Amino acid sequence: MRRLKILEYAISSLWRRRYKNLSIIVVFSFTIAVLASILLLTHSLRVEATHILQDAPDVVVQRLVAGRHDLIPTDLVESFKEIPGVGEVRPRFWGYYYDAISGANYTLIGLDEGAPPDLELLEGSLPASAGACAVGSGVSRSRQVAIGDELILVDSRNIGVAFDVVGVFRSESDILTNDLVVFRSLDLVEFFGLPEDRATDISVQVFNENEVATVAAKIKRKHPETRPITKSEIVRTYDAVFNWRSGMMLTVFFSALIAFCILAWDKATGISADEKMEVGILKAIGWGTSDILELKFWEGFVISVTSFLVGQILAFVHVFVFGASFLAPVIKGWSVLFPDFRFVPYLDLYHIFVMGFLTVIPYVASTIIPSWKTAITDPEEVMRT
Amino acid sequence: MNSSTRALILTEGVTKVYNPRRPDEVVAVDGVSMHVKRGEVVVLKGPSGSGKTSLLSLLGCMSRPTAGRIVVDGRDVAKLAEGVLTRVRRQEFGFIFQQYHLIPDLSVVENVLLPLYPTGMRFSAMEERAEKVLSKLELEGKRRRKVRRLSGGEQQRVAVARALINEPEIIVADEPTAHLDRRLSEELLHILEDLNRDGKTIIIATHDPLVYEHPLVGRVFSMRDGRIGAEDGS
Numbered sequence: 150m151r152r153l154k155i156l157e158y159a160i161s162s163l164w165r166r167r168y169k170n171l172s173i174i175v176v177f178s179f180t181i182a183v184l185a186s187i188l189l190l191t192h193s194l195r196v197e198a199t200h201i202l203q204d205a206p207d208v209v210v211q212r213l214v215a216g217r218h219d220l221i222p223t224d225l226v227e228s229f230k231e232i233p234g235v236g237e238v239r240p241r242f243w244g245y246y247y248d249a250i251s252g253a254n255y256t257l258i259g260l261d262e263g264a265p266p267d268l269e270l271l272e273g274s275l276p277a278s279a280g281a282c283a284v285g286s287g288v289s290r291s292r293q294v295a296i297g298d299e300l301i302l303v304d305s306r307n308i309g310v311a312f313d314v315v316g317v318f319r320s321e322s323d324i325l326t327n328d329l330v331v332f333r334s335l336d337l338v339e340f341f342g343l344p345e346d347r348a349t350d351i352s353v354q355v356f357n358e359n360e361v362a363t364v365a366a367k368i369k370r371k372h373p374e375t376r377p378i379t380k381s382e383i384v385r386t387y388d389a390v391f392n393w394r395s396g397m398m399l400t401v402f403f404s405a406l407i408a409f410c411i412l413a414w415d416k417a418t419g420i421s422a423d424e425k426m427e428v429g430i431l432k433a434i435g436w437g438t439s440d441i442l443e444l445k446f447w448e449g450f451v452i453s454v455t456s457f458l459v460g461q462i463l464a465f466v467h468v469f470v471f472g473a474s475f476l477a478p479v480i481k482g483w484s485v486l487f488p489d490f491r492f493v494p495y496l497d498l499y500h501i502f503v504m505g506f507l508t509v510i511p512y513v514a515s516t517i518i519p520s521w522k523t524a525i526t527d528p529e530e531v532m533r534t
Numbered sequence: 535m536n537s538s539t540r541a542l543i544l545t546e547g548v549t550k551v552y553n554p555r556r557p558d559e560v561v562a563v564d565g566v567s568m569h570v571k572r573g574e575v576v577v578l579k580g581p582s583g584s585g586k587t588s589l590l591s592l593l594g595c596m597s598r599p600t601a602g603r604i605v606v607d608g609r610d611v612a613k614l615a616e617g618v619l620t621r622v623r624r625q626e627f628g629f630i631f632q633q634y635h636l637i638p639d640l641s642v643v644e645n646v647l648l649p650l651y652p653t654g655m656r657f658s659a660m661e662e663r664a665e666k667v668l669s670k671l672e673l674e675g676k677r678r679r680k681v682r683r684l685s686g687g688e689q690q691r692v693a694v695a696r697a698l699i700n701e702p703e704i705i706v707a708d709e710p711t712a713h714l715d716r717r718l719s720e721e722l723l724h725i726l727e728d729l730n731r732d733g734k735t736i737i738i739a740t741h742d743p744l745v746y747e748h749p750l751v752g753r754v755f756s757m758r759d760g761r762i763g764a765e766d767g768s
Binding site for chain 2: 150151154155158161165426427429430431432433434435436437438439440525527528529530532
């Protein structure tokens with residue numbers, strides 16, 4: 150009952166200084182929302198990347214010319230198959246296409262007729278005949294095309310080519326398919342004007358996952374002009390890129406948080422004459438030091454937890470409802486376009502705990518400590534000053 | 535049995551120094567020895583700066599003496615732990631301050647109930663006690679009104695109500711008529727008279743003749759430069 154009464158008084162005390170407290174909650178919530186958005190966004194991107202890479206080939210072999218990625222001869226496929234432990238080997242045909250109409254970059258992929266499709270999230274069907282294509286949901290939205298419509302793209306000869314849309318990937322969550330346009334490989338080769346004996350790269354499956362690195366090394370030894378990239382290397386690259394970007398953002402915004410804490414500390418240490426007098430009065434009429442500290446604890450706790458919850462909810466809505474529209478360009482980077490991109494909502498207790506620890510506790514401490522100095526002083530002395 | 539053993543409050547050579555060993559050191563109370571008996575009304579009178587308020591704070595356990603001894607109902611205040619001293623202050627004393635020291639944005643009843651918050655008393659019991667006190671001070675009709683909207687006299691009565699809510703044995707009042715006109719001052723003295731009749735011990739610091747010459751007052755101690763001079767008696 151005692152605790153409840155002190156909590157009640159703390160809330161009424163906050164209400165009496167509502168404009169000041171509201172302004173603190175607004176600033177604090179915003180800071181927490183930005184920090185939480187960065188963490189949620191980075192984590193979501195990593196989850197998406199990991200999800201995509203589950204179906205990725207064990208090794209992707211590119212050809213390098215003067216240190217740059219170049220088309221790879223398809224006859225290397227047979228050479229790779231001769232390496233012990235190697236399973237299926239397939240040439241892959243893909244490229245990027247800048248669409249001036251939507252101002253977006255699409256990823257164009259050729260699908261081998263005999264190859265099993267890795268892309269499962271499909272409505273309609275994969276292109277089985279010449280002139281057909283399947284598009285990602287981002288492409289579908291930005292070009293306003295659906296199954297049965299025509300998608301017109303400009304080929305390497307600057308001629309508009311119409312493809313029949315026969316499928317739309319329904320992935321709202323998948324990074325890979327959102328900006329994707331899938332054709333038959335022959336259509337893609339013709340569209341980009343690729344030489345017949347060349348592919349973009351070659352995918353290699355390895356029977357034993359423990360031998361992936363060995364197989365990659367053997368490929369490199371056998372064909373020094375190639376660059377074998379293993380799945381684990383790609384995962385590491387994704388992690389490093391997102392970690393680096395989020396690290397940069399977090400550094401900037403943690404600085405903002407620290408600045409806020411300093412302000413909060415300043416506010417708290419500069420406990421106003423009114424607040425000091427109130428502490429003196431409460432002590433004089435029979436409140437103990439522990440009662441005052443409990444009161445101040447509840448005040449700090451209510452403000453910081455409210456700000457924390459509001460900040461977390463704002464971050465959740467920002468990232469998972471509005472697709473992180475403010476932060477995504479910074480975190481996701483330059484190379485890929487994600488029109489109206491959406492992530493799969495998730496809650497990470499570890500992140501929530503860390504954020505809570507780094508925001509609620511410092512604020513509560515910055516409220517209690519200066520009040521403690523006043524609370525341990527004799528009430529008569531507090532009221533006199 | 536001597537007067538010391540019968541005393542509710544006893545002081546022996548009590549001294550209070552503010553900012554000790556600093557250039558702005560002030561000896562507010564200087565070696566005061568006195569006692570207050572149960573049920574009596576005692577006045578500390580003297581000009582501003584004579585140390586009345588400081589001595590009143592010491593007697594009311596609002597501060598600890600720099601030197602000397604204060605015994606309240608047999609307990610040496612200087613030796614009490616902080617928590618015990620708080621309990622003594624809460625259970626034994628009711629304070630009426632010169633500036634009222636109410637929380638202006640709280641209602642009358644909220645201000646009056648404040649001393650009960652840390653006691654853990656049930657809400658219904660608190661309300662019951664508030665009803666009784668507010669009725670005694672004729673404030674029932676204004677219980678939900680914000681204190682800042684009340685007149686000076688009404689605020690003073692709220693302060694008295696707050697002082698009484700814990701049913702203390704001792705009422706400590708610092709210049710209680712300083713901001714009241716003659717009519718309101720007499721009204722307040724009438725309230726204090728009633729309280730004394732109910733058995734409350736009352737200690738008042740004042741320089742208002744209306745108070746220290748009132749028949750209610752048992753003994754008057756004159757203060758100057760932190761020392762108690764002649765006991766005027768009654």
